[in-house]
Amino acid sequence: xxxxxxVVRKVADLARLxxxxxxxDSLVSDLSAMxxxxxxxxxxDTTDVAPMVHAVELHNVLRSDTIIESLPRSEALSNxxxxxGSYFLVPAIIESE
Amino acid sequence: xxxxxxxxxxIHVQLQTKTKIFxxxxxxxxxDHPNVQTCPVCLGLPGALPVLNEHAYYLGVKTALGLGCQxxxxxxxxxxxxxYPDLPKGYQxxxxxxPFSHHGQVDVVTGDSSANGGNEPTVRRVRILRAHxxxxxxxxxxxxxxxxxxxxxxxxxAGTPLVEIVTEPDLRSADEARRFLEELRLMLTYLEVSDCNxxxxxxxxxxxxxxxxxxxxxxxxxxxxxxxxxxNSFRFTEQAIEYEVARQWESFQQTGIRMGAKGGHKRxxxxxxxxxxxxxxxxxxxxxxxxxxxxxxxxxxxxxxxKINSIRAEMCELPATRRQxxxxxxxxxxxxAAVIIDQGxxxxxxxxxxxxxxxxxxxxxxxxxxxxxxxxxxxxxTISNFPIRPHVLSALLDRIxxxxxxxxxxxxxxxxxxxxADSGHPLSANRIDELVKSRGLAIVQDTGPxxxxxxxxxxxxxxxxxxxxxxxxxxxxxxxxxxxxxxxxADPQTxxxxxxxxxxx
Numbered sequence: 375x376x377x378x379x380x381v382v383r384k385v386a387d388l389a390r391l392x393x394x395x396x397x398x399d400s401l402v403s404d405l406s407a408m409x410x411x412x413x414x415x416x417x418x419d420t421t422d423v424a425p426m427v428h429a430v431e432l433h434n435v436l437r438s439d440t441i442i443e444s445l446p447r448s449e450a451l452s453n454x455x456x457x458x459g460s461y462f463l464v465p466a467i468i469e470s471e
Numbered sequence: 472x473x474x475x476x477x478x479x480x481x482i483h484v485q486l487q488t489k490t491k492i493f494x495x496x497x498x499x500x501x502x503d504h505p506n507v508q509t510c511p512v513c514l515g516l517p518g519a520l521p522v523l524n525e526h527a528y529y530l531g532v533k534t535a536l537g538l539g540c541q542x543x544x545x546x547x548x549x550x551x552x553x554x555y556p557d558l559p560k561g562y563q564x565x566x567x568x569x570p571f572s573h574h575g576q577v578d579v580v581t582g583d584s585s586a587n588g589g590n591e592p593t594v595r596r597v598r599i600l601r602a603h604x605x606x607x608x609x610x611x612x613x614x615x616x617x618x619x620x621x622x623x624x625x626x627x628x629a630g631t632p633l634v635e636i637v638t639e640p641d642l643r644s645a646d647e648a649r650r651f652l653e654e655l656r657l658m659l660t661y662l663e664v665s666d667c668n669x670x671x672x673x674x675x676x677x678x679x680x681x682x683x684x685x686x687x688x689x690x691x692x693x694x695x696x697x698x699x700x701x702x703n704s705f706r707f708t709e710q711a712i713e714y715e716v717a718r719q720w721e722s723f724q725q726t727g728i729r730m731g732a733k734g735g736h737k738r739x740x741x742x743x744x745x746x747x748x749x750x751x752x753x754x755x756x757x758x759x760x761x762x763x764x765x766x767x768x769x770x771x772x773x774x775x776x777x778k779i780n781s782i783r784a785e786m787c788e789l790p791a792t793r794r795q796x797x798x799x800x801x802x803x804x805x806x807x808a809a810v811i812i813d814q815g816x817x818x819x820x821x822x823x824x825x826x827x828x829x830x831x832x833x834x835x836x837x838x839x840x841x842x843x844x845x846x847x848x849x850x851x852x853t854i855s856n857f858p859i860r861p862h863v864l865s866a867l868l869d870r871i872x873x874x875x876x877x878x879x880x881x882x883x884x885x886x887x888x889x890x891x892a893d894s895g896h897p898l899s900a901n902r903i904d905e906l907v908k909s910r911g912l913a914i915v916q917d918t919g920p921x922x923x924x925x926x927x928x929x930x931x932x933x934x935x936x937x938x939x940x941x942x943x944x945x946x947x948x949x950x951x952x953x954x955x956x957x958x959x960x961a962d963p964q965t966x967x968x969x970x971x972x973x974x975x976x
Contacts, residue, residue: 388760390554427569428547432770439488439526442495442510450509450626453516460505461623464556467611 377406472724474682476716477693478648479640482655483633484665485607485673486530491630492606493521493564493769498631500671502610505625513606513630515560521768523548527604527632528772530664531571532782534634535602537658537789540575542779548769551761556624557609565635567763570603571772577658578791579651580809592805597651598639607631628672634664640679645712649705652676653813656705657790661816669703676702680715681730684723694719695728695735699742699749711742714749793819801832810840817854824861829868838868842885850889858892859885866900870907877962880912911959921966924957925973939974947971 382402386393393401444450447460456463491498494512501508511519532542549567575598582593609629614620636655642648656667656674667674681696697715702708722728728735740749788796790812797819798808811822818839826835843864847857867884870876876884884906888898896902907913915921928950929936938946947970954966 384760388552388762427545428765428771429767430770433773435522435770436525436528436772437495437522439490439524440495441490441497444496444508444510445514447506450506450514456621458623461612461625462506462556463621464611464624465621466619467556467613467622 377402377409472684472686474684474720474723476643476645476712477640477681477683478642478644478712479679480636480638480642480648480651481677481679482636482638482652483607483675484534484636484659484667486527486534486632486634487663487665488524488526488530488632490524492524492527492604492632493630494519496630500668501627502625505623505627508627509629513559514626521564521766523769523772524632528571529782530632531602531604531634532774532779533662533786534636534659534664535572535575536779536783536786537662537664538572538575538577538599538602538636540572540599540602542572542774543569544775545569545771545773546571547771548766549763550766551605551763553761555608555611556622557611557626557629559609559626559629563606563608564766564769565605565763566603570601572603573599573601575599575602577651577654579647579654581647581650595641595643595647595651597641600637600639602634602636605633605635607633645709645716648678648712649709652705652708654790657813657815661787661790661793663787669705672703674703676708678702678708678712678715680712680719682716682719682723692723693730694723695730696737697749698737698739700739700752702742704744707742707744710744710747711749714742714747715740718749787816797823797826797832801826801836803832803836807833807836807840811836814854821854821861825865825868828862828865829872831868831872834868834871835865838864842882846885846889859888859898863888863898863900863903866903870903874914874962876907876912876914876960880907880910880960883910883912913960914962914965915958915960918965918969920958921954921961921969924954924961925966925969927957928953929973936974947974 379398379402382398382405383393386401451457451459451462454462485498488498490496491513494510496508496510496513499508512521535542546566547569548564550562551565551567552562554561577597577599579595579597580592581595607628607630609624609626612623612625614622638651642651652674659665659667659674665673669675678699679696680699682694684692684694686692697719699708699711699715702711726734730737739752741752742749794805794808794812797803797811798805803811812819822835822839825839826832829835843857843859847853850857852858867881867888871878871881884903887906888902891902892898932950932953935946935949939950947967950970951963951966954970955961955963958966
């Protein structure tokens with residue numbers, strides 16, 4: 375299956391990946407090959423097979439509504455690229471036009 | 472040309488759990504201490520494993536049953552993927568194609584029924600498309616200076632359990648939308664699934680609005696849909712919808728742009744309550760593409776008819792049912808029934824206790840909606856800390872019903888009881904009897920003294936008698952007053968009747 379450059383560009387954009395035009399060609403062929411490989415599955419006859427909605431066969435794994443101590447703030451913020459000691463800091467979010 | 476307003480709502484309700492939906496962090500509203508209620512799960516750190524809070528699922532089912540929804544025997548979790556600073560994982564755990572509940576309905580009274588005219592109230596049935604569970608995001612705080620400084624992110628709220636309720640586009644006016652939300656909030660608080668505190672964001676609403684315009688040739692044309700995001704008050708919801716309706720009508724008359732045509736795509740807007748208008752939110756270049764897929768970290772939830780029935784059995788009577796029942800059971804007007812039920816479960820419980828023990832629902836309703844309401848307002852109290860408890864009020868009303876005291880005297884006792892409470896005295900039925908006795912408020916049952924007093928009063932009021940007989944009916948008021956003065960506790964009605972009889976001789 376051949377993916378279009380536009381589709382790959384869109385997928386990259388949705389994943390916030392910056393892809394140069396040069397990289398696009400190799401990505402198109404690599405991704406097309408991967409999808410082609412998975413398409414082997416289309417050859418299986420699934421006429422009488424119920425759709426699978428989840429790969430794990432477990433169900434109802436639950437916890438009780440009991441408080442577990444949270445991380446200290448300093449630890450919660452420790453991986454952040456930037457913080458002011460209380461909040462995570464991010465570039466200004468523009469909400470409206 | 473005329474138009475019909477089409478409104479559908481999406482409501483996010485925070486469930487009243489102690490901990491988050493997929494981890495053990497507290498859900499307490501804590502804006503003064505940002506980022507102290509987080510852990511690897513709700514921070515989205517690699518390797519952390521979410522596990523469903525069973526109480527969140529339970530409260531979700533209760534909510535859905537209240538909405539008349541069907542509960543899915545099998546439900547699963549999906550990742551809704553988008554990037555935003557308040558969403559640490561880069562995806563929100565939500566439910567896509569197999570929500571835990573679907574297809575319900577809520578009836579909303581949209582027209583005031585006349586209290587005594589016996590008109591049937593008008594009801595709008597709002598179909599519920601689905602209700603699903605998901606996690607809340609964190610909170611972004613923007614720099615208000617406009618100088619493009621950093622935004623701040625607090626993740627205390629990230630992972631708080633939400634039920635998202637999606638209605639069909641069945642509402643036909645801003646007023647109906649507000650009434651629907653009010654009924655919904657009432658139901659959620661009766662069920663004790665959410666505190667519905669709007670200041671704290673426990674109930675938030677998005678409104679989808681457009682018009683179906685009937686053109687001169689009779690064909691109907693839909694205007695482009697606008698989604699108004701994040702309305703955090705019912706009044707703003709109503710105002711925002713009214714604004715959008717007017718704006719869309721104006722715009723359609725000028726441009727004729729219909730839904731789906733060029734320039735007629737769906738838009739997302741915010742509402743500015745200060746200006747009373749909506750504004751465009753930044754449109755994504757691409758239409759939203761969330762690439763939902765089943766969350767491999769979470770396993771499905773299965774339930775059974777037995778489990779659903781046992782949850783149903785634990786639910787209280789819903790406000791709509793209760794309104795109708797107290798109306799029938801205590802012969803109330805629809806207005807009184809609504810006033811009592813709409814003040815919440817505690818007031819409804821108080822009312823029923825008084826009505827049942829004193830045996831006069833109408834009297835109980837009058838006191839609750841008038842004297843009690845006024846006193847609570849003046850004293851800044853709620854029903855739960857109001858000092859006159861149901862058994863005391865009931866004892867007081869019982870004495871009115873048995874014609875032992877007049878309503879006027881009962882009011883005097885009521886006021887004194889409140890004063891007693893303020894000076895720390897316990898209130899009881901005995902105290903009522905004490906007051907009735909010490910103040911001579913008992914209605915005089917023996918009519919002997921009344922007749923004596925009437926004879927005495929008439930003997931020295933020749934002018935008033937003449938006035939009355941010459942047609943001035945008001946003159947009798949002064950005579951009644953004098954009799955009442957000399958016989959404390961006389962029933963004014965009895966005095967009036969006896970006086971009239973005497974004057975008619």
